[in-house]
Amino acid sequence: MQPMSQTHSDYRLSQLDQLEAESIHIFREVAAEFEKPVLMFSGGKDSIVMLRLAEKAFYPAKIPFSILQVDTGLDFPEVMETRDRWVSRLGVNLVVASIDDAIKNGIIPDAAKISRNRLQIPTLLNAIEENGFTAAFGGGRRDEEKARAKERVYSHRDEFGQWDPKNQRPELWNLYNGRLHEGEHMRIFPISNWTELDVWDYIGREGIEIPSIYYAHQRRVFVRDGMLMSETPLNPLREGEVVEERTVRFRTCGDITLTGCVESTASTIAEIIEEVAVARKTERGATRGDDRFSEAAMEDRKKEGYF
Amino acid sequence: MDLLRFATAGSVDDGKSTLIGRLLLDSKAIFEDQLEAVEATSEAKGYDYTDLALLTDGLRSEREQGITIDVAYRYFATPNRKFIIADTPGHVQYTRNMVTGASTADLGLVLVDARQGLTEQSRRHAVILSLLRVPHLVLAVNKMDLVDFDQAVYDRIYAEFTQFATKLNVPDLEVIPISALQGDNVVTRSENMPWYSGPTLMHHLEHVHVASDRDLIDARFPVQYVVRPKSDEFHDYRGYAGQVAGGILKPGDEVVVLPSGMTSKISKIDLFDKEIAEAFPPMSVTVHLEDDVDVSRGDMIARVKNAPTPSQDIDAMVCWMTTAPLQPRQKLAIKHTTRTGRALVKDIQYRLDVNTLHRDQATNELGVNEIGRVTLRTTVPLLCDPYSKNRTTGSFILIDEATGVTVGAGMING
Ligand SMILES: Nc1nc2c(ncn2[C@@H]2O[C@H](COP(=O)(O)OP(=O)(O)OP(=O)(O)O)[C@@H](O)[C@H]2O)c(=O)[nH]1
Ligand SMILES: [Mg+2]
Numbered sequence: 001m002q003p004m005s006q007t008h009s010d011y012r013l014s015q016l017d018q019l020e021a022e023s024i025h026i027f028r029e030v031a032a033e034f035e036k037p038v039l040m041f042s043g044g045k046d047s048i049v050m051l052r053l054a055e056k057a058f059y060p061a062k063i064p065f066s067i068l069q070v071d072t073g074l075d076f077p078e079v080m081e082t083r084d085r086w087v088s089r090l091g092v093n094l095v096v097a098s099i100d101d102a103i104k105n106g107i108i109p110d111a112a113k114i115s116r117n118r119l120q121i122p123t124l125l126n127a128i129e130e131n132g133f134t135a136a137f138g139g140g141r142r143d144e145e146k147a148r149a150k151e152r153v154y155s156h157r158d159e160f161g162q163w164d165p166k167n168q169r170p171e172l173w174n175l176y177n178g179r180l181h182e183g184e185h186m187r188i189f190p191i192s193n194w195t196e197l198d199v200w201d202y203i204g205r206e207g208i209e210i211p212s213i214y215y216a217h218q219r220r221v222f223v224r225d226g227m228l229m230s231e232t233p234l235n236p237l238r239e240g241e242v243v244e245e246r247t248v249r250f251r252t253c254g255d256i257t258l259t260g261c262v263e264s265t266a267s268t269i270a271e272i273i274e275e276v277a278v279a280r281k282t283e284r285g286a287t288r289g290d291d292r293f294s295e296a297a298m299e300d301r302k303k304e305g306y307f
Numbered sequence: 308m309d310l311l312r313f314a315t316a317g318s319v320d321d322g323k324s325t326l327i328g329r330l331l332l333d334s335k336a337i338f339e340d341q342l343e344a345v346e347a348t349s350e351a352k353g354y355d356y357t358d359l360a361l362l363t364d365g366l367r368s369e370r371e372q373g374i375t376i377d378v379a380y381r382y383f384a385t386p387n388r389k390f391i392i393a394d395t396p397g398h399v400q401y402t403r404n405m406v407t408g409a410s411t412a413d414l415g416l417v418l419v420d421a422r423q424g425l426t427e428q429s430r431r432h433a434v435i436l437s438l439l440r441v442p443h444l445v446l447a448v449n450k451m452d453l454v455d456f457d458q459a460v461y462d463r464i465y466a467e468f469t470q471f472a473t474k475l476n477v478p479d480l481e482v483i484p485i486s487a488l489q490g491d492n493v494v495t496r497s498e499n500m501p502w503y504s505g506p507t508l509m510h511h512l513e514h515v516h517v518a519s520d521r522d523l524i525d526a527r528f529p530v531q532y533v534v535r536p537k538s539d540e541f542h543d544y545r546g547y548a549g550q551v552a553g554g555i556l557k558p559g560d561e562v563v564v565l566p567s568g569m570t571s572k573i574s575k576i577d578l579f580d581k582e583i584a585e586a587f588p589p590m591s592v593t594v595h596l597e598d599d600v601d602v603s604r605g606d607m608i609a610r611v612k613n614a615p616t617p618s619q620d621i622d623a624m625v626c627w628m629t630t631a632p633l634q635p636r637q638k639l640a641i642k643h644t645t646r647t648g649r650a651l652v653k654d655i656q657y658r659l660d661v662n663t664l665h666r667d668q669a670t671n672e673l674g675v676n677e678i679g680r681v682t683l684r685t686t687v688p689l690l691c692d693p694y695s696k697n698r699t700t701g702s703f704i705l706i707d708e709a710t711g712v713t714v715g716a717g718m719i720n721g
Contacts, residue, residue, distance in 0.1 A: 011555065013589065015309060021590050025589075029531060029645075049348055059534075059579050061534050061536040145364075150377050150378070166368055171712050172713070173411060177712075179640070247395075281339050282338045299367055
């Protein structure tokens with residue numbers, strides 16, 4: 001709290017407070033202007049930060065929208081546990097869209113050749129359509145990836161759920177345009193301007209729970225495509241792959257068969273921050289198999305309706 | 308740590324994306340996997356050197372065509388400052404995306420190709436930056452390596468630009484000779500230009516004074532959302548959530564709610580679960596009033612003795628962003644702070660020639676990427692200030708009601 005006598009130049013917010021204020025503004029805009037928003041929740045650190053910001057935006061009222069999770073059947077159990085604790089603490093409504101159910105109900109093809117990562121897209125779009133969601137918050141950050149670096153805070157999706165990166169609406173100041181036609185929806189990225197380091201600083205400052213796999217732990221792993229992958233029956237070993245126990249942690253939480261970990265002894269937020277500050281590889285480049293298919297893998301998936 | 312937002316500007320191929328790539332690379336903000344990917348692509352395309360523009364030109368079509376189409380946002384930090392960079396496209400067709408990137412900037416970085424000097428597009432961008440009241444401007448005279456690092460070239464462009472800028476509103480200008488490709492005067496001082504004694508670009512970005520343009524006098528609080536928990540614990544809670552757009556709000560302040568004109572006092576201000584003594588821009592807070600007055604989204608809370616005058620007749624500079632021209636009698640949707648309504652175009656007073664800054668009063672429409680002075684009549688009163696006083700309460704967007712697309716950016720005169 002600032003005493004009256006201070007000069008104007010003292011009325012400044014730290015960059016983290018500025019980012020928080022911007023994100024809260026976005027949450028409130030969407031809650032006020034859209035009929036049925038939903039928060040897409042993966043259980044990873046970015047979606048937890050989103051949930052925290054939503055909690056703050058509407059406090060002491062409950063978050064005025066549901067959260068939606070696409071259950072790939074390949075999620076880390078630790079992530080699901082954390083999700084459940086957040087959901088019960090905040091008392092929010094959780095909608096789960098499961099890929100297995102979508103296959104069973106004939107909504108998406110059961111093509112063994114299509115990865116679960118790709119099947120998330122039709123499952124997600126179907127859940128949005130079925131529930132009539134008009135806006136879906138995502139935890140994407142522009143510093144993550146070069147196609148994400150191009151996306152607006154309010155990102156328009158046509159009636160097929162597609163993004164048209166060459167023809168985005170202008171977005172000026174903090175005046176967001178939420179106009180939609182029947183069947184269209186908006187993806188909203190309230191933490192667009194946060195970096196990986198900002199997210200960690202914020203988790204540290206707020207003292208909030210994140211899945212334990214972000215901290216260093218012992219894990220049975222093997223090397224695939226230069227990445228350390230978890231041993232799990234969901235991901236059978238290929239020829240020549242050997243399992244060994246190492247001290248690791250995860251930088252992102254995705255599909256267990258595609259998300260690698262890094263060797264690390266960082267077991268506190270402060271140690272993680274130190275590690276992130278000197279990291280020489282991006283979090284997705286280092287540990288996400290789903291981004292490695294081609295140079296424009298993310299852009300292509302996003303165009304189809306990915307998170 | 309503080310925050311500086313800056314945006315690049317200038318004609319196509321003047322080297323904006325290359326410069327951002329260079330800035331990120333030389334300040335060690337590029338990750339190994341990003342650099343490896345860019346080196347591999349450059350090699351595959353048969354380039355002699357690593358094309359640093361590929362670090363920001365992230366869309367497939369941008370990489371195919373070698374131009375920027377839409378804004379790329381990039382981030383880096385030095386020990387004292389975090390930077391949010393908007394690398395915007397130079398191509399005239401994508402001016403709307405340049406305006407998008409520049410609208411939130413504290414500093415505009417205009418590049419010119421030393422061989423060409425100022426072009427119509429560099430002038431257009433300088434005009435847009437000045438209309439947007441971006442408080443700091445840097446003119447980077449780029450590709451100095453292609454003119455033998457000749458001081459005469461720099462001096463000529465310097466003179467040409469300062470002459471043009473006298474007609475604009477440019478509060479703070481720095482002119483820096485650079486080579487984005489080779490790195491001269493970007494992060495490290497150039498040995499090729501001993502005649503230049505000013506700062507490097509990086510040094511300037513790190514030290515330029517920010518936040519001096521905020522209005523801390525005139526309290527403005529556009530109500531975004533009414534918080535009503537409807538729970539037993541917070542049964543009577545009724546708070547007005549929003550982001551402070553100007554001034555300093557304190558409990559005890561006598562306030563007026565616009566447009567109704569009802570007065571009350573601020574009883575408390577919440578920031579999440581804490582009560583705070585003061586709220587100032589750009590804080591997102593929840594304000595409570597002593598009396599049970601009617602307040603809803605779109606209303607504005609201001610001081611009793613210092614409030615904007617509600618007005619339905621708006622005089623503004625408009626930047627038009629779609630192919631179908633803006634014409635008198637056209638009806639559009641308008642969004643101003645948290646208020647939406649409809650607007651009727653009464654008159655197009657003049658179109659600004661971006662080259663000569665001549666005001667063409669004969670015209671009766673604004674074409675795509677053109678800027679002009681426009682009079683509007685709105686269905687609801689806007690609670691506005693001149694843009695020159697407050698970038699939040701002085702700006703609006705125009706939306707095509709049929710397509711839903713944002714087609715105009717307005718800055719209110721006063
Ligand atoms: N010799 C030389 N070439 C440069 C320099 N800066 C940029 N270039 C080259 O100029 C060309 C255009 O550079 P870009 O960075 O893509 O230009 P831009 O301003 O971002 O273009 P748009 O975004 O499409 O408006 C590329 O071939 C660069 O390698 C420089 O300082 N010296
Ligand atoms: Mg470019």
